[in-house]
Amino acid sequence: MASSRKSVLFVCLGNICRSPIAEAVFTKMATDAGVDNKWRIDSAATSTYEIGNSPDHRGQACLKKHGVPMRHVARQWVIDSGATSDWNTGSSPDDRGLACLANHGIETKHRARQVMKEDFLNFDFILCMDENNLSDLKKKANTVKNSKAKIELLGSYDPEKQLIIKDPYYGHEDDFENVYEQCVRCCKVFLERNS
Numbered sequence: 001m002a003s004s005r006k007s008v009l010f011v012c013l014g015n016i017c018r019s020p021i022a023e024a025v026f027t028k029m030a031t032d033a034g035v036d037n038k039w040r041i042d043s044a045a046t047s048t049y050e051i052g053n054s055p056d057h058r059g060q061a062c063l064k065k066h067g068v069p070m071r072h073v074a075r076q077w078v079i080d081s082g083a084t085s086d087w088n089t090g091s092s093p094d095d096r097g098l099a100c101l102a103n104h105g106i107e108t109k110h111r112a113r114q115v116m117k118e119d120f121l122n123f124d125f126i127l128c129m130d131e132n133n134l135s136d137l138k139k140k141a142n143t144v145k146n147s148k149a150k151i152e153l154l155g156s157y158d159p160e161k162q163l164i165i166k167d168p169y170y171g172h173e174d175d176f177e178n179v180y181e182q183c184v185r186c187c188k189v190f191l192e193r194n195s
């Protein structure tokens with residue numbers, strides 16, 4: 001079924017720090033603008049470092065401080081699901097199921113996943129954080145025929161021209177705050193240009 005929605009995949013190295021923040025910030029902006037139903041929004045990693053893990057707690061704390069919801073599950077319970085086959089190991093839940101749950105107001109948990117070849121066919125935009133992400137993505141895109149995704153640095157939308165969104169993994173609270181502020185500036189311009 002052809003989707004009239006636009007689609008954006010935010011990408012970083014591990015999909016637990018920068019790209020879940022960008023995904024959450026853009027989702028809130030699209031929701032506040034009343035256009036969230038016009039977008040498919042997701043995030044992924046270039047590496048396998050953190051597949052299946054929840055977003056970094058420092059990023060979760062940063063978003064909570066700014067009142068930005070994030071797709072993660074409460075820590076009190078360990079609730080999980082699995083498959084009898086390995087067909088879709090590492091993939092996200094099916095888009096149609098996610099849409100059904102969203103229609104019923106049921107939030108889904110974000111868990112880190114790696115960028116797949118299908119992503120280059122399914123997403124209009126793949127926005128990443130630094131030069132390593134960009135070169136990794138372009139290498140992978142070259143192995144895919146008919147890749148439609150526009151692969152760009154999220155920072156290329158920054159009115160303050162901070163092109164690179166640095167990896168805060170070994171950083172502290174203020175590094176996550178800087179990632180957040182950069183994502184807000186860039187996602188605002190990206191949404192304006194694609195609304």
Ligand SMILES: N#Cc1ccccc1-c1cc(NCCCN2CCCCC2)c2ccccc2n1
Pocket residue numbers: 013014015016017049050167169170
């Ligand atoms: N690599 C690097 C690196 C370089 C500079 C600054 C940050 C990082 C860095 C390191 C991480 N995990 C530690 C190393 C992981 N192991 C590396 C060798 C293979 C087995 C896995 C991260 C995990 C999640 C998100 C971002 C991360 N970023």
